Amino acid sequence: MEEDTIEKISQIVGSDYISTRDDVLLSYSVSASTGYDQVKPSAVVRPGSTEEVSKILKVANEANLKVTPRCGGSSLQGEVIPAEGSLVIELMRLDSFELHEDLRAATIGAGVTFGKLDKLLKAYGLWLPVYPESSLVATVAGNVAVNGAGPGSTAYGCIAEMVLGLEVVLPDGRIIQTGSEANPNAPGPFLRYAFGPDLTGLFIGSLGSLGIITKVSVKLSKRMEEFHYQTYGFQEAEQAENFLIELKNDNVNAVFASIYEGRILGFFMDMLGEEYHIPEHDWPPFTVSVTLGRLRKDQLESDVKRAAEICKDLGGGVIGISELPRGEWDDRMRTFARSSYAHGWHWRILYHHQTPSNWHKSIEAIWDVMDEYALLGHTAGFATGHSSYNFYPHLYYFPEDEEEEQRVREAHVDLSKRLFKTGAVPFKLAPYWVEGVKEMQEYMKVLKGIKDVLDPKGIMHPGVMGGL
Amino acid sequence: MEPDMEQLMEELHQCRRCGICRNAVYDAKGFDGICPVYENSTGFETSFMRGKIIVALALLNGELEKTAKSSESLFDCTLCGNCTQICPAEFEPAHTLELVRGVLAEVPNQVREEIAHKILSNNNPYEEDNSRKRKWISELGFDIPTNGEILYFVGCTAGMRIPEVAKNTAKILKAADLPFAVLEEEPCCGSVLLRTGKPEAAAETAERVSNAIKESGAKKIVVSCAGCLKTLKEDFPNKFDIELPEVLHILELADNLLQEGRLKPKALPGKNTVTYHDPCHMGRELGVYESPRRVIQAIPNVNLAEMETNRETAICCGAGGGLRSYNSELAKKIASRRVQDAVETGANILATACPFCEHNLQSGAEILGEDIPIRDVVSLLAECVE
Numbered sequence: 021m022e023e024d025t026i027e028k029i030s031q032i033v034g035s036d037y038i039s040t041r042d043d044v045l046l047s048y049s050v051s052a053s054t055g056y057d058q059v060k061p062s063a064v065v066r067p068g069s070t071e072e073v074s075k076i077l078k079v080a081n082e083a084n085l086k087v088t089p090r091c092g093g094s095s096l097q098g099e100v101i102p103a104e105g106s107l108v109i110e111l112m113r114l115d116s117f118e119l120h121e122d123l124r125a126a127t128i129g130a131g132v133t134f135g136k137l138d139k140l141l142k143a144y145g146l147w148l149p150v151y152p153e154s155s156l157v158a159t160v161a162g163n164v165a166v167n168g169a170g171p172g173s174t175a176y177g178c179i180a181e182m183v184l185g186l187e188v189v190l191p192d193g194r195i196i197q198t199g200s201e202a203n204p205n206a207p208g209p210f211l212r213y214a215f216g217p218d219l220t221g222l223f224i225g226s227l228g229s230l231g232i233i234t235k236v237s238v239k240l241s242k243r244m245e246e247f248h249y250q251t252y253g254f255q256e257a258e259q260a261e262n263f264l265i266e267l268k269n270d271n272v273n274a275v276f277a278s279i280y281e282g283r284i285l286g287f288f289m290d291m292l293g294e295e296y297h298i299p300e301h302d303w304p305p306f307t308v309s310v311t312l313g314r315l316r317k318d319q320l321e322s323d324v325k326r327a328a329e330i331c332k333d334l335g336g337g338v339i340g341i342s343e344l345p346r347g348e349w350d351d352r353m354r355t356f357a358r359s360s361y362a363h364g365w366h367w368r369i370l371y372h373h374q375t376p377s378n379w380h381k382s383i384e385a386i387w388d389v390m391d392e393y394a395l396l397g398h399t400a401g402f403a404t405g406h407s408s409y410n411f412y413p414h415l416y417y418f419p420e421d422e423e424e425e426q427r428v429r430e431a432h433v434d435l436s437k438r439l440f441k442t443g444a445v446p447f448k449l450a451p452y453w454v455e456g457v458k459e460m461q462e463y464m465k466v467l468k469g470i471k472d473v474l475d476p477k478g479i480m481h482p483g484v485m486g487g488l
Numbered sequence: 489m490e491p492d493m494e495q496l497m498e499e500l501h502q503c504r505r506c507g508i509c510r511n512a513v514y515d516a517k518g519f520d521g522i523c524p525v526y527e528n529s530t531g532f533e534t535s536f537m538r539g540k541i542i543v544a545l546a547l548l549n550g551e552l553e554k555t556a557k558s559s560e561s562l563f564d565c566t567l568c569g570n571c572t573q574i575c576p577a578e579f580e581p582a583h584t585l586e587l588v589r590g591v592l593a594e595v596p597n598q599v600r601e602e603i604a605h606k607i608l609s610n611n612n613p614y615e616e617d618n619s620r621k622r623k624w625i626s627e628l629g630f631d632i633p634t635n636g637e638i639l640y641f642v643g644c645t646a647g648m649r650i651p652e653v654a655k656n657t658a659k660i661l662k663a664a665d666l667p668f669a670v671l672e673e674e675p676c677c678g679s680v681l682l683r684t685g686k687p688e689a690a691a692e693t694a695e696r697v698s699n700a701i702k703e704s705g706a707k708k709i710v711v712s713c714a715g716c717l718k719t720l721k722e723d724f725p726n727k728f729d730i731e732l733p734e735v736l737h738i739l740e741l742a743d744n745l746l747q748e749g750r751l752k753p754k755a756l757p758g759k760n761t762v763t764y765h766d767p768c769h770m771g772r773e774l775g776v777y778e779s780p781r782r783v784i785q786a787i788p789n790v791n792l793a794e795m796e797t798n799r800e801t802a803i804c805c806g807a808g809g810g811l812r813s814y815n816s817e818l819a820k821k822i823a824s825r826r827v828q829d830a831v832e833t834g835a836n837i838l839a840t841a842c843p844f845c846e847h848n849l850q851s852g853a854e855i856l857g858e859d860i861p862i863r864d865v866v867s868l869l870a871e872c873v874e
């Protein structure tokens with residue numbers, strides 16, 4: 021990176037907030053994705069305001085400098101690994117919080133994590149009811165950039181459903197606002213689909229390739245305090261799948277629901293059984309772990325009753341062990357961090373969405389690939405909204421074993437192709453999906469066209485989004 | 489004490505790079521931020537544990553050159569262990585970082601060399617005649633023998649920099665009618681050597697301490713410094729295979745004495761609200777949370793007000809891990825944030841149980857321009873039992 025570009029940027033942010041030190045660059049060459057090669061940026065900058073972000077992008081655009089936006093750095097599929105020699109723009113200093121209580125909405129800076137937001141909102145009896153299981157480190161903006169999901173999503177869908185508008189800095193430094201706040205006279209965020217087509221959506225899931233999100237306006241709800249935790253057992257995958265479908269059909273409010281197949285449950289019990297005080301049990305082949313949540317007790321009581329009836333009608337049984345869902349829900353901000361890692365192993369993850377009725381197809385593909393490639397692994401997942409089920413299989417390898425790592429990489433590509441064939445769609449359009457999305461050439465061409473208009477020099481996080 | 493490099497590398501590889509150790513706010517578990525260095529510095533990834541581990545691995549596997557500059561971030565850490573408290577992986581990051589400092593002997597670091605030299609040649613880090621460590625006794629009005637069953641191990645900072653703590657510890661023991669001894673030539677416990685990465689030097693001081701204690705005939709050791717407590721109680725047996733007689737903090741002992749009725753505190757004048765800062769070595773490291781609080785609450789006219797982060801999740805005072813020597817500006821800034829936490833409770837006294845914390849919090853209060861008195865709980869109690 022040119023000396024004078026560094027000088028210009030350091031004049032914008034102050035010399036303390038830009039670094040080209042070797043050790044610092046190294047620490048930004050990776051993310052939480054252990055299975056990806058590290059790539060060093062040429063500098064890292066930590067701006068303190070939207071205006072500074074805008075000025076930095078103007079300088080970068082002029083200098084043809086590639087840019088990688090970064091928030092919590094917790095992404096798991098290599099999304100935030102910088103392009104070679106690029107400038108990492110880390111946004112954790114943008115930590116503003118503005119509550120619009122009467123609109124049941126908040127506008128928050130890109131550096132605000134879910135954990136921090138939750139604490140701020142709790143004081144008002146409110147919440148943002150979608151919690152990625154990296155909530156203690158992931159920012160809302162970063163999660164919007166990947167369209168993430170988490171506990172709460174079973175009822176409310178992915179984070180996209182919560183967004184009312186965004187403040188975005190475009191690659192040339194222009195600052196735009198989407199949603200109702202695009203009207204500077206509006207009292208705040210109250211409608212996402214204002215002013216014609218949904219520009220907000222363009223940036224959701226864009227992995228930082230179209231612009232930098234500096235603020236996110238989100239819908240809030242009154243904080244639920246009434247919960248019920250239960251496990252339901254089934255002999256057949258189809259019964260468990262139909263259970264999730266019927267809960268939705270009947271408007272039973274599961275805020276978090278997961279199907280566990282025997283093998284997976286065993287893995288989970290090894291990791292967390294003791295910590296969550298889950299009693300020993302002869303689990304059925306398929307266990308559905310459900311947290312029901314409602315604002316009012318009468319609503320909850322009705323849901324509890326109905327869930328048991330649906331379970332029975334489908335030929336299943338109420339297991340009666342509540343510690344599993346309770347642990348998942350109470351520790352929702354980091355259950356995954358506690359449970360989904362094997363001791364000392366590295367891994368690749370393959371986030372995707374299926375339909376609940378196709379749950380078994382993902383499971384079959386995952387086990388087939390693991391068996392064929394002789395790999396250790398497992399999968400976890402949960403229902404995400406209207407008719408989708410979010411999966412995140414893990415493929416493990418021993419970090420010192422290069423041959424095994426190579427096998428994992430091959431298995432990963434193979435699995436994404438097989439999953440695509442089952443009708444699954446990418447969750448976070450990470451690079452390895454490129455093979456799959458080839459079947460969608462026209463779609464990708466349109467995306468590329470949009471990218472060219474917004475970012476003609478191609479400086480914004482090139483490589484992500486199917487290689488745009 | 490040869491470091492087991494294989495085990496160390498395996499521990500470093502346990503890091504999941506999840507980044508929770510940065511600034512996790514986890515209301516349900518009492519965390520309001522994690523890393524005091526991240527919060528009070530320019531905040532690049534190298535400021536908190538995830539980045540430090542990446543740097544450590546790169547230094548150890550040769551990817552980064554072992555220079556003072558490239559290893560700086562490893563020393564910009566108080567080893568407070570707040571990251572360990574929340575880390576989901578199967579290792580203890582702060583302890584691991586301490587080991588990393590120890591094996592990076594080639595890394596030039598003037599500060600730690602100087603400290604080690606001073607301690608090895610003077611038995612204290614303050615480059616003073618070590619016999620001064622007993623000087624405060626002359627101001628007591630009673631004498632203290634050098635041999636006895638209960639030994640008060642004074643520590644360098646209480647002995648030479650904050651003698652009030654030493655005097656007040658002695659007053660409490662006297663008030664409870666407990667005869668005790670203080671060593672003639674007390675060697676440094678070596679805590680600073682261990683934390684800054686000089687394990688061989690620490691082994692040498694440990695030997696000196698162990699011999700001196702043996703000679704004193706002690707059956708029980710009382711300390712007033714959290715650093716001495718952790719070192720004598722935990723590091724001596726675990727790192728050097730040295731078993732000492734029972735070691736306890738004066739506030740643990742005072743807590744027992746109060747419960748037995750052997751100490752009967754009078755009221756502290758005025759209306760007092762005290763907030764208690766948990767020293768990392770005493771709290772997170774050894775789990776001593778309640779006895780200092782019970783001592784505070786046993787004093788008539790005193791209310792206890794908790795800071796938002798307390799006990800397991802307490803934010804560090806900034807002095808630990810040698811940071812006060814490596815980067816005193818940062819250490820003091822961290823302290824000023826902690827004093828701010830105290831002020832926010834509405835308390836009129838900020839109390840702690842470690843001379844290092846007291847000293848650094850004092851600097852923090854000065855930066856902040858707050859005149860909240862910073863006291864050792866030992867001093868508060870001594871004032872009421874004299």
Ligand SMILES: Cc1cc2nc3c(=O)[nH]c(=O)nc-3n(C[C@H](O)[C@H](O)[C@H](O)COP(=O)(O)OP(=O)(O)OC[C@H]3O[C@@H](n4cnc5c(N)ncnc54)[C@H](O)[C@@H]3O)c2cc1C
Pocket residue numbers: 051052088089090091092093094095096099100111130151152153154157158159160161162163164165166167168169170171227228229231232233234356357481484505506
């Ligand atoms: C233990 C653990 C558990 C996890 N659980 C979940 C889970 O339950 N659900 C889930 O969805 N994910 C989960 N993840 C993955 C990860 O936490 C999420 O993808 C998260 O939302 C990423 O947010 P971040 O702030 O860390 O973003 P980063 O990792 O910094 O960035 C992610 C991507 O977004 C881009 N980006 C970041 N910030 C911006 C911005 N302001 N503007 C534009 N682009 C930007 C980056 O360039 C990158 O492509 C988990 C990760 C871990 C380590």
Ligand code: SF4
Pocket residue numbers: 502503504505506507508509510537538541571574575576577581
């Ligand atoms: S040290 Fe622990 S908390 Fe920090 S990144 Fe590593 S695993 Fe996560």
Ligand code: SF4
Pocket residue numbers: 522523524525526535536537564565566567568569570571572582804
């Ligand atoms: S030990 Fe304390 S100062 Fe050091 S990295 Fe962990 S939290 Fe930060």
